[in-house]
Amino acid sequence: MATMKAAIFVEKNRIVLDDKPIPEVGPLDALIRITTTTICGTDVHILRGEYPVAQGLTVGHEPVGIIERLGSQVRGFTEGQRVIAGAITPSGQSYACLCGCGSQDGPDTRHGFRAIGGWKFGNTIDGCQAEYVLVPDALANLCPIPDGLSDEQVLMCPDIMSTGFSGAERGEVSIGDSVAVFALGPIGLCAVAGARLKGASTIIGVDAVAERMTVARRLGATHVVNFREGDVVEQIMALTDGRGVDVAIEALGTQGTFESALRVLRPGGRLSSLGVYSSDLRIPLDAFAAGLGDYSIVTTLCPGGKERMRRLMAVVQSGMVDLSPLVTHRFKLDDIEAAYDLFAHQRDGVMKVAITP
Amino acid sequence: MATMKAAIFVEKNRIVLDDKPIPEVGPLDALIRITTTTICGTDVHILRGEYPVAQGLTVGHEPVGIIERLGSQVRGFTEGQRVIAGAITPSGQSYACLCGCGSQDGPDTRHGFRAIGGWKFGNTIDGCQAEYVLVPDALANLCPIPDGLSDEQVLMCPDIMSTGFSGAERGEVSIGDSVAVFALGPIGLCAVAGARLKGASTIIGVDAVAERMTVARRLGATHVVNFREGDVVEQIMALTDGRGVDVAIEALGTQGTFESALRVLRPGGRLSSLGVYSSDLRIPLDAFAAGLGDYSIVTTLCPGGKERMRRLMAVVQSGMVDLSPLVTHRFKLDDIEAAYDLFAHQRDGVMKVAITP
Amino acid sequence: MATMKAAIFVEKNRIVLDDKPIPEVGPLDALIRITTTTICGTDVHILRGEYPVAQGLTVGHEPVGIIERLGSQVRGFTEGQRVIAGAITPSGQSYACLCGCGSQDGPDTRHGFRAIGGWKFGNTIDGCQAEYVLVPDALANLCPIPDGLSDEQVLMCPDIMSTGFSGAERGEVSIGDSVAVFALGPIGLCAVAGARLKGASTIIGVDAVAERMTVARRLGATHVVNFREGDVVEQIMALTDGRGVDVAIEALGTQGTFESALRVLRPGGRLSSLGVYSSDLRIPLDAFAAGLGDYSIVTTLCPGGKERMRRLMAVVQSGMVDLSPLVTHRFKLDDIEAAYDLFAHQRDGVMKVAITP
Amino acid sequence: MATMKAAIFVEKNRIVLDDKPIPEVGPLDALIRITTTTICGTDVHILRGEYPVAQGLTVGHEPVGIIERLGSQVRGFTEGQRVIAGAITPSGQSYACLCGCGSQDGPDTRHGFRAIGGWKFGNTIDGCQAEYVLVPDALANLCPIPDGLSDEQVLMCPDIMSTGFSGAERGEVSIGDSVAVFALGPIGLCAVAGARLKGASTIIGVDAVAERMTVARRLGATHVVNFREGDVVEQIMALTDGRGVDVAIEALGTQGTFESALRVLRPGGRLSSLGVYSSDLRIPLDAFAAGLGDYSIVTTLCPGGKERMRRLMAVVQSGMVDLSPLVTHRFKLDDIEAAYDLFAHQRDGVMKVAITP
Known part of the structure; x- marks a missing residue:
């Protein structure tokens, strides 16, 4: 049986490269030979045991590669074609998908579907x-x-570009909006680019890392706010002449950023949340106008599927958004453990790494 | 100077009927002679000092009456006409109104508007x-x-019908949806009617008062759940075969109902909140799928304006919704202090009172 | 090889019952034993050669039946289960489906899809x-x-209920709207029911057949207009006090109904077209306000897929809409040629026929 | 009585500069001293008698100026402030405005409003x-x-920027869309900029004038198509690999452009029409998929109001869109008759003229 190398979750704090059988191809599947992939913040949660996955599972959800073999029912593609797939892989055929929630897909339960x-x-x-x-x-x-x-x-299309853009899309950013983006990691940076793509005229990025703030400006931020240099809410209210923003995008997953996002919203504004939280959230009564402020809080899990990928690659091809500055480091698959070490500790100004088998 | 009788907030726990000058009519105003009005739950908050208003202010926001005098700039109406106005009175001309947030209207601040x-x-x-x-x-x-x-x-059009319906509207209830409505006070009952009007096929009302549950069924609830007779979340999951609801409407303003509303949502579902909260809210991590469940939480303040009122009265006229069972008691304006006493203590199965000067 | 009876298009004006092999079941298919089906207006177009299909094709697109055999990849169902499928059968996996146009599905072309x-x-x-x-x-x-x-x-779920409701849905009927429905055949009647389900307070049905007008009233029409008894546009403008309707639904497919639908719209209104047209359409300059009236014209092909069917059956189950009066005649499959004869000539007040093998 | 100079419609083919009284300021009005204005294609229709206005009316609808005097009820502004107003001036208080159709505002009729x-x-x-x-x-x-x-x-905010952008907005252009814009006059050029602002990745401008095609590229067109150099529909289908566009924007007002716009749409696509038509339109049966292609045709009249103007100026201020290349000629108000002559005959590569009193 042919084998391949794969990064496998063994136990808390141990993802190792090991040999595994090359998988069998079922009628609906395609086997992709990976040419480039990357590590996501979520993978670090898995590494640390904060998000549980099965022992022995191969990690990673951002594939770029070449079709090696197609299942018997998969028409319209050819072996040898260069392809990507989204981090999220909706079937298109479940109740979840057919009611417009592809990211919440999965095997249908008796009458519904799981988050x-x-x-x-x-x-x-x-x-x-x-x-x-x-x-x-x-x-x-x-x-x-x-x-x-x-x-x-x-390489950014399968996850962070799709996720970041969806922050602006679900926030319903419209022409002339003011938008604040909380935290300028890769997702937040893509949210900045997404807000720009949707016509926001004021885009305020919030972070404290100078390099990220610089990239944010290149991707469309009109202002950056350093949360170490004064109260974030006050700074944003000042930048918007006391009006607040139409849309606030949360891209970190903490109580602090969530709460600040709510506090900078104008009445009727939308908080678009992308972060993965690790504890209960609190909605302060005053920031919420006691429930009477016409506020919306929306959350989004990365949209997937081939049409989404087609559109994102069309944006890349048009030259409107250039995310190449986000790839700061490159590793061979053989060195993926070192890549995890660098990425998990956020050393050397790493934003995203490219991994090539 | 001509005077009139008015129910005035004096201090905590004291709303009294007193004499006040009949107001002068400015160019943009209309003076309405009230023929019927009512007391709202919010007025009870005012009475109890939980919601601050100026001493001496006349209370009440649900006017039915006759045009007594029109301001010089008010065309298209005639004195003597029977009219209503919404509880919320957008100017139509502020930044808030012109960006579609009429309920958040008010004098423009320099660049924005207040909740x-x-x-x-x-x-x-x-x-x-x-x-x-x-x-x-x-x-x-x-x-x-x-x-x-x-x-x-x-009489219900100015506030509770507009508010309750908006719960279903902002929740984007669509044909064939399952909807749960938490608390069957007047607002929740109108939310039931609104969900029905928007085509929900399963409408689950939650309360513990038998009369309210009966009225809920008359207004379109397909099921009622008594929160005293078992875990509400379990009951609703059972009624929906484990699927959960597409839209949950919160109509009370407490942590418990808010949290239950979130827990019964299918992934991708919408929590439409109408309640007036009196403390911070907590979003439990698991019920929120850590931010990855594509959930939406939307809040709404009663929509107003003459077009809204026109539509609501058209619904009443069509016979599709009959809210007359909600008026359980009638008082003369002279007896409004007794009406407050009854209503604030929720005695005698009171739902809404009609007050006639 | 086992055979079955099937109604086959032979040539213009000849659909005949003949023997055909029972089809082989591929991995993604299900073989359904039909227990009830019906004839649609579109089938009559096929019969008359107005809509071309391949010689020898089995006609009909409204299946109710029992699962006889499941393809190897079809999980979550059991043989012997009673099921329906929509007239339109989106794959869920094409570019069309993934951009929200399931009815325009079909094999992907190189980069797109066909109408x-x-x-x-x-x-x-x-x-x-x-x-x-x-x-x-x-x-x-x-x-x-x-x-x-x-x-x-x-039996109405697979096509006419889905199509008729979509007329109201795509017309974005909202609470308190006025709606006119042009032509009260089965589709138009379902559009009336759909407008009612979405909260229209004035629903005006237009036809000249008394039975249809009666059924329209049972399904929610607040008014009916007989186009033989005066100018339709004038009658509708009178019924709406000169305001016109918010949404006009075209359910026949002729220049006359299309044009009248446009003429009764208030500025900013929506013409939701369901009819299958057989010649070019003309938009009169005046009715279109020269392009400046903020009008929308939207068209819809029957939404399909299992989630749609689930919702429509939930509506039936709730008792909110009862379409049983539409089945006016019943035939055995053996007598389908007689059923076509009756239906194509619209004899005996036929609305829909039920065909049982 | 103080007088002013004004360009007045006298009769067909005669707009002349003449003296007129400076208007009295009513309670709701503001008197603006014009500092810059322009001439619109619609004004040329008026000049030619194709669009009827009252004899003696002052022409023009794109004001930039300084507040000279405020009506008694107009708060929140100061005399001497530099302001603009939209070409369309919704009251915010009519049925039209309150149902979201501000451009169709006007005095309420008894129950409705006029286009x-x-x-x-x-x-x-x-x-x-x-x-x-x-x-x-x-x-x-x-x-x-x-x-x-x-x-x-x-100067472009009051009309052509608002109109052009609305073509993209009402067309619901989304990230990664393909868009075709038919005719690259000032409105079409702004539609190109609007499509870019809303994230279209392919924007195809159609015209035959080289200068306009050059400006289109500067404003975001990724391709331009010369309708004199081959069939427009074929060229656009080729540029989109046979897929067609998601949104087609009509910005001229002719049968030819309207029809081509329809023919290049993918199934489910949206034709967003901005043109002012001067004769009936024909929808070809095949291009319309006989009514079954899920197509939408939407029309828009320039959105107005101060919030719209605020947003458009925010876009200008952000530097995202620079429309200054559109002002090709400058005239004093005293020479407006010459400006009309130049503009009406489209001499000297004129796009827009700036007129300064």
Whole structure:
């Protein structure tokens, strides 16, 4: 039986590279030979045992590669084609998908569906920090890479670009809006780019790391606010002449950023939350106008599927958004443990790493 | 100077009927002679000092009456016409109104607007538990009562019908949805009716008062759940075969109902909050799928304006919704202190009272 | 090889019952034994050669039946289960489906998709006026019938209920709207019911057949207008006090109804078109306010998929809409040629026929 | 009585500069001293007698100026402030405005409103090609110009920027969309900029004038198509790999552009029409998929009001869109007849003219 190398979750604080059989291809699957992948903040949660996955699972959910083999029912693609798939792989055929919640897909329960079920790679099935990955429901999830785009140019599409943009989309950013983005990690930076793409005229990025603030400006932030240099809410209210923002995007997952996001909203504004939280959240009564402020709080899990990937790669191809500055480090798959070490400790100004088998 | 009787907030626990000058009519105003009004739960908050208003303010925000005098700039109406105005009286001309947040209207600040600014009657200007009330921005707020409708038939339009329906509207209830409504006071009952009007096929009302549950069924609830007879979340999950509801409407304003509303939502569902809260809210991590469940939490303050009133009265006129069972007691304005006593203590199965000067 | 009876298009004006092999079941398919089906106006277009289909194709797109055999990849269902499938059978996995246009599904073209591609039964694959039908992409399309509902109660779900309701949905009917529905055939009657379900307070049905007008009133029409008894536009403007309607639903497919629908719209109103047209349409300059009236014209092809079917059956089960009066005649499959004859000539006040193998 | 100079419609083919009294200021009005204005294509229709206005009416609807005097009820502004007002001046208080159709505002009829009623300047009241203009409902319509912006920088906001952007907005352009814009006059160029602002990744401009195509590229067009160099529909289908566009924006007002816009749409696409038509339109049966293609046709009249103006000026201020290349010629008000002559004959590559009293 042919084997491949794969980054496997062994136990808390141990993700190791090991040999695993190359998976069998079912009728609806496609086997992809990975050419580039990356590590996500969520993978670090897995590493630390904060998000539980099965022992022995291959980690990773951002695949760029080449079709090695197609399942018998997967038409319209050819072996050898360069493709990506989203981090979230909706089947397109479940109750969740058919009611417009593809990210909440998963096997139908008797009458419904489970939260987060659409996230399968490196969560409920083997992921793509490996030489090969099996893409489920390949018809709905494989998307050919347009000619002329490199692996690194499309590496952000499967997750952080889709997630970050969705922060602006679900926040319903419209032309002339003011937007604040809390935390300028890769997701927050993509939220800045998404707000710009949707026509916001004032985009305020919040962070304290100078490099991130610089990248934020390149991606469209009109202002950056350093939370170490004064009260964030006051700074944003001052920048908006006391009006507050139309949309606040939370991209970290903490009580502090969530609460500040709420406090800078104008009445009727929308808090679009992207962060993964690790404890209960508190909504302060005053910031919420006691429930009478017409506020909305919306959350989003990364949209997937081939149409989403097609659109994101079209944006990259158009040159409107250039996320290449986010790839700060490169590793061979053989060195992925070192990559985890660097990324988990956020050393050397790392934003995203590119991993190549 | 002519005087009138008016229910005035004096101090905590004292709203009294007293004499006040009949107000002068400015160019944009209309003076309405009240023929019927009512008491709202919010007025009880005012009475108890939980919601602060100025000493001496006339209370009440649900006016049904007759145009006594029109300001010089108010065209298209005639003195003697029967009209209502909404509890919320948007000017139509502020930044808030022009960006679609009429309920958050109020004097423009330099560049923005304040939360809840659209609620003026009995909050920032004299209200309508009086013989006369001055309607501001009358052009935008007066709405003629269609022939054939009685005062009591339209008495719910200014506030609770508008508020309750908006719970279903902002929750984006669609055909075939399952909806749960938490607490079957007047607002919750109107939310039940609103969910029905928007095509929900399963409407679950939650309360413990038998009369309210009976009225809920008349207004469209397909099921009622008694929170004293078992865990509410379990009961609702059972009624929906484990699927949960598409929309949960909170109509009380407590942590318990808010939290239950979140727990019964299917992934991707919407919590539409109508309650007035009196303390911080907690969002439990698990019920929120750590921020990854595509949930929405939306809040709404009663929509106002003459077009809203026109539509609500059209619904009453069509016979689709009959809210007359909600008026359980009737008082003369002279006896309003007794009415407050009854209503504040929720005696005698009171739902809404009709007050007639 | 086992055979079955099937209604087959032979040539213009000839649909005949003939023997055909029972189809083989592929991995993604389900074979359904039909227990009840019906004839649609579109089938009559096929019969008359006005809508071209391949010679030898089995006609019909409204299946109610029992799962006879499931493809190897179709999980979550059991043989022997009572199910329906929509007239339109989206795969859920094409570019069309993933951008929210399931009815325009079909094999992806290189980069896009073709109009009407989601309509497969009796159009591009064998239909269901037969003893058996093969449901493609069964995972996305089979929907179990709730206990207690008869075949006839759900017979309208696959097409006319879904189509008619979509007229109100795409017209964005909201609470308190005025709606006019042009032509009260089965689709128009379902549009009336849909407008009612979405909270319209004035629903004006237009036709000239007394029986249809009577059924329209039972389904929610507040007024009916006989186009033989005066100018339709004038009658509707009078009924709306000169205001016009918020939404006009076209349910016939002619220039006359399309044009009248446009003429009765208030500025900013929406014309929701359901009809299948057979010639170019003309938009009169004046009715269109020269392009400056903020009008919308939207068209819809019947939404399908199992979630849609689940919701429609939930509406039937709730008792909110009872379409049983639409089934006016019943035939055995053996007599389907007679059923076509009756239905095509609209004899005996026929609205819909039930066909049982 | 003080007089001013004003461009007045006298009769077909005669707009002349003449003396007129400076208007009296009513309680709701503001008198603006015009510092810059422009001529619109619609004004040319008026000049040619194709769009009827009253003899003696002052023409023009794009005001930039300084507040000279405020009506007694107009608070929150100061005399001497630099302001603009939209071409369309909604009152904010009519049924039209309160149901979200501000451009269709106007005096309420008994129960409704008239099409195009929101366009008042130079149509139903005196316009702004004059030394002074009276702004009706000033509270809703005056918008202060941010410091640092010149008259010419904001001159496009009142009409063509608002109109052009609305083409993209009503077309619901979303991230990654393909958009075609038919005709690259000032409105079409602004539609290109609007599509870019809303995240379209492919924007195809259609025209035959080289200068306009060049400006289109500067404003965001990724491709331009010359309709003289081959079939427009074929060229656009080729540029989109046979897929067609998600949104087609019509910005001329002819059968040819309307029809081409429909023919390049993918199924489910949206035709967003901005043009002012002068004859009936024809919808070809095939391009419309016989009514079954899920197409939408939406029309828009320039959105107005101070919030809209505030947002558009925020976009200008952000530097995201620079429309200054559109002002190709400058005239004193005294020479407006020459300006009309140049503009009406589209000589000298004129796009927009700036007129300064």
